[in-house]
Amino acid sequence: MPSRPLRCLLTVPPLTGHLHPALALAGGWEAAGHEAAWVGNEPVFRPLLGPGGRLFPTGSRLFREQAGGGEAAVRSLWEGFVVPYSRFTLKAVERAVAEWRPDVVLVDQHSPAGALAAHRAGVLWATFAPSAMEIGRPLRGERELERWLDGVLRGLWASARLPEQEYLDPRFSPGLVLSTASPALLGGELPPPYATVGPLLGGRTPAEFPWERLDGSRRRVLVTMGTLSAEVADGFHQRVARALEELAPDVQPVLARAGGGPAPAGGIALDRVPVLELLARGAVDAVLCHGGMNTVCEALVHGVPLVLAPIRHDQPYVAERVAAAGAGVRVDFAGATSGQLRDALRTVLDRPSHRAAALMMGRQLLHGGGVEAAVGHLERFTDGRNRSLR
Structure with missing residues (x-):
């Protein structure tokens, strides 16, 4: 001391x-x-x-x-x-x-x-x-x-x-x-x-969340693209919405995005989402994100696999390493179709190997x-x- x-x-x-x-x-x-x-x-x-x-x-x-x-x-x-x-x-x-x-x-x-x-x-x-x-x-x-x-x-x-x-x-x-x-x-x-x-976890101000709207009969996908401007992310969100609509029978989306807006297929869309609390409660089965270090590490330490759509800076670098380890699937932010996004989400949700790899990377992070x-x-x-x- x-x-x-x-x-x-x-x-x-x-x-x-x-x-x-x-x-x-x-x-x-x-x-x-x-x-x-x-x-x-x-x-x-x-x-x-x-x-x-x-x-x-x-x-x-x-x-x-x-x-x-x-x-x-x-x-x-x-x-x-x-x-x-x-x-x-x-x-x-x-x-x-x-x-x-x-x-x-x-x-x-x-x-x-x-x-x-x-x-x-x-x-x-x-x-x-x-x-x-x-x-x-x-x-x-x-x-x-x-x-x-x-x-x-x-x-x-x-x-x-x-x-x-x-x-x-x-x-x-x-x-x-x-x-x-x-x-x-x-x-x-x-x-x-x-x-x-x-990852350094904690220090978050509480965010209100409608926990009662989570559907326990469906798997849940968290979609968060960080603090991007709407001009950058809007087109991507539209393709994600179409992909999620096709997964609607057994997947409920939770979207963190500026302005909220309507959520596809009975999902939840909010300006702010308590990401850490959702992960800690086991309320998320997969994360779709931009590859930002915080979101990636927080998902991995909770053993949650990812679909990564990197945009800039270190995001492609991080996404490449996660995908190479088998803990996620990388897609093209600008060019991925709604069908490709749907298939990537289905892959990480359905294949146990992705969750196992996420758990392993999470243990390495916690070490x-x-x-x-x-x-x-x-x-x-x-x-x-x-x-x-x-």
Whole structure:
């Protein structure tokens, strides 16, 4: 145990897939007797943290919509969100570091302002990786893209007025990189300072759900495509609806999508769905999703097979690994017909081998230790390094 309570400042972008695991980690950190503070947008963060949560506000601004997929999506992610968000939040992070004096800054890989501010102040920083985008580097073979991204990162470093000779890639702390994946999802074992702790579950605000409408006589499919805009997902949802109508006699759909809308074949469609609770209650037999790390890991740790329709970033990479392990079936987001979607869902529902493979991948994920392990890694890194400096 550390010799005293430790302070951790979290810099996480206002994106659901990043916030949920960070909230779970912060909850575990505080339960261990430590203190946590956040830098973020008040309207987004305050409802999640509650009135007592310590928040250093950044103000609010809109960021550009990302491109569809492949290399264009990576460029769009950094040019349209990561870089402007980092520049916009840097002063707030620097103020939080100066005023609160944390022992460590936990820096999401897509919020590098935390690394820049911590380095400037001589404060320890650890990396938080809730996706496989930077660790897995699914487009690592694209040398021009890699050179471009290196230039972007060095430009961020320079814009923060940090010495060029001290440059560190702000996506990767030299002391600790916490990943919410498993070696199987990242392509193999990773050496220190990487720590693969598996999914960080918890920290969710309750969502109302009509549990009485679940049909116990039918198998249930959860459909969730993450926080995509309707313009991106609408056509896909229409094809999914037709596929589900054909499965209606023995399959009930539960759809999480903006605007809700009518659900096919007596299903349930809501803006927000309590995914973890549905999985924990055994109320889901298969998941159809975009291949986002959170949804995939949450399904796998509950032994639920998947149909994956990846769109961009690390989603194709994750989907490929799940499909290769036999825990799911990959389909084409843009081109899969309603018939192909129907057949993919029928396959994962009917073949026991997919559920068995999902259970195996889930056990591998749980082996990482989750929140308790993540807190332990962060404690040892922070307390050990601070002791060496005293």
